[in-house]
Amino acid sequence: MNIVLFDSNELDAGGIVSVRGRRAAYLSEVQGAEPGGILRVGEIGSKMGQAELLEVSSEEAVLKVLSLDEHSPETHTNLIIALPRPQMLKRILQNAATMGVNRIMFIRSARVIKSYFATPVLAEESIREHLLLGLEQGVSTKLPVVSVHDRFRPFVEDELPALSADSTVSLLAHTNASSDISELGLVEGLDSDSQITLGIGPEGGWQAHEVEAFENAGFLCCGLGARVLRVETAVVSLLGQIELLRKLQ
Amino acid sequence: MNIVLFDSNELDAGGIVSVRGRRAAYLSEVQGAEPGGILRVGEIGSKMGQAELLEVSSEEAVLKVLSLDEHSPETHTNLIIALPRPQMLKRILQNAATMGVNRIMFIRSARVIKSYFATPVLAEESIREHLLLGLEQGVSTKLPVVSVHDRFRPFVEDELPALSADSTVSLLAHTNASSDISELGLVEGLDSDSQITLGIGPEGGWQAHEVEAFENAGFLCCGLGARVLRVETAVVSLLGQIELLRKLQ
Numbered sequence: 001m002n003i004v005l006f007d008s009n010e011l012d013a014g015g016i017v018s019v020r021g022r023r024a025a026y027l028s029e030v031q032g033a034e035p036g037g038i039l040r041v042g043e044i045g046s047k048m049g050q051a052e053l054l055e056v057s058s059e060e061a062v063l064k065v066l067s068l069d070e071h072s073p074e075t076h077t078n079l080i081i082a083l084p085r086p087q088m089l090k091r092i093l094q095n096a097a098t099m100g101v102n103r104i105m106f107i108r109s110a111r112v113i114k115s116y117f118a119t120p121v122l123a124e125e126s127i128r129e130h131l132l133l134g135l136e137q138g139v140s141t142k143l144p145v146v147s148v149h150d151r152f153r154p155f156v157e158d159e160l161p162a163l164s165a166d167s168t169v170s171l172l173a174h175t176n177a178s179s180d181i182s183e184l185g186l187v188e189g190l191d192s193d194s195q196i197t198l199g200i201g202p203e204g205g206w207q208a209h210e211v212e213a214f215e216n217a218g219f220l221c222c223g224l225g226a227r228v229l230r231v232e233t234a235v236v237s238l239l240g241q242i243e244l245l246r247k248l249q
Numbered sequence: 250m251n252i253v254l255f256d257s258n259e260l261d262a263g264g265i266v267s268v269r270g271r272r273a274a275y276l277s278e279v280q281g282a283e284p285g286g287i288l289r290v291g292e293i294g295s296k297m298g299q300a301e302l303l304e305v306s307s308e309e310a311v312l313k314v315l316s317l318d319e320h321s322p323e324t325h326t327n328l329i330i331a332l333p334r335p336q337m338l339k340r341i342l343q344n345a346a347t348m349g350v351n352r353i354m355f356i357r358s359a360r361v362i363k364s365y366f367a368t369p370v371l372a373e374e375s376i377r378e379h380l381l382l383g384l385e386q387g388v389s390t391k392l393p394v395v396s397v398h399d400r401f402r403p404f405v406e407d408e409l410p411a412l413s414a415d416s417t418v419s420l421l422a423h424t425n426a427s428s429d430i431s432e433l434g435l436v437e438g439l440d441s442d443s444q445i446t447l448g449i450g451p452e453g454g455w456q457a458h459e460v461e462a463f464e465n466a467g468f469l470c471c472g473l474g475a476r477v478l479r480v481e482t483a484v485v486s487l488l489g490q491i492e493l494l495r496k497l498q
């Protein structure tokens with residue numbers, strides 16, 4: 001936990017924050033934080049700063065906010081991911097929040113197992129908890145917006161065109177793509193503010209008609225090299241590559 | 250499991266391979282493979298090809314090798330990683346094998362918890378099993394060479410100079426580095442055959458004297474951007490970025 005995140009309703013008018021549960025237990029038991037210590041804090045959806053720890057136990061930590069004036073790093077990457085199995089879903093939510101994404105859309109595709117949509121990991125509170133774990137690691141206050149789309153066709157027809165139109169580049173990771181991500185001429189066109197949308201398929205890959213639907217919406221297919229990555233590994237590797245492409249001139 | 254890997258001693262003179270245990274159970278129970286099916290196979294440390302499944306049960310699968318003439322993708326990246334906690338270690342072994350690395354050196358550093366060196370995950374058979382899981386995912390036969398170094402100074406003095414001398418570039422991932430990996434001018438100098446050595450620190454980072462020891466051996470420090478990544482996330486992100494840098498011209 002590299003930042004203590006709190007909700008606006010946990011902050012009182014005198015600048016005192018009281019956090020309970022997991023965050024207090026972590027500060028007290030894992031980090032061994034003690035009263036008087038200065039910690040990095042952030043208001044979820046707003047700014048970051050510093051606070052002094054006034055009291056701490058495994059049930060509750062009370063902090064006095066000293067400053068709250070740093071902007072959270074901006075996010076300009078959207079992820080579209082064929083819904084993976086629940087254990088992998090948890091790690092994807094955390095890693096995506098840590099690495100910084102704007103939106104995550106979990107979608108149905110032919111090779112997605114339908115029962116995955118019934119997992120409790122997709123409950124609103126659960127999604128939020130995994131995203132917060134990721135933000136606490138990555139040091140950010142900006143919760144990605146997560147949506148779940150259990151039908152492929154309506155998603156493609158209703159959401160993809162606007163997403164693609166709003167993006168500088170839209171990429172579809174696809175095992176059989178003829179071009180690698182290094183071959184799409186992306187170095188010149190991208191910078192840190194470019195909106196990028198990235199689609200990542202299920203284990204076993206996208207089906208041909210699904211690839212066609214993305215291509216029709218303006219997505220470029222990109223391969224992932226000779227090796228077959230698990231979905232969660234592909235997410236992290238591609239987010240790392242996109243970050244590098246944004247920075248290279 | 251995208252390839253069935255076998256040891257040379259599991260292959261008889263008639264080209265018949267018999268695999269037992271986890272691999273047989275996976276083919277039978279998860280993939281529902283049936284006699285007559287054609288599977289991708291590979292001899293560990295040697296070539297890959299195809300085989301016909303002759304018999305399969307959850308205890309044993311018998312395959313007839315049809316071809317064994319494809320080279321495994323080459324690996325030219327070495328990893329030096331401050332030994333992480335055991336659960337993370339497992340995932341790092343798997344992901345590194347999937348993404349393709351040549352050597353992995355787990356080392357002691359000031360912020361590594363000493364008891365981690367006693368974990369059963371570091372037993373030879375355990376390391377091999379996790380690497381094989383990674384190779385089965387990534388489709389390769391080339392086991393990374395793993396070594397464990399429980400003292401920092403002897404590692405730095407005895408191993409680092411030769412590693413650095415054999416590498417086109419040696420990088421040390423470091424939170425406080427003044428340059429990002431995008432700012433080191435690496436696009437021109439690297440291609441798919443370049444030997445690259447990458448050092449990744451513990452949670453909490455390298456100490457100043459450790460950074461100095463790497464720099465004295467010729468390592469360049471590179472930052473990881475505004476966000477703080479977990480070690481296992483940093484490994485995957487950086488391996489993805491290095492693969493991209495090798496391919497960009």
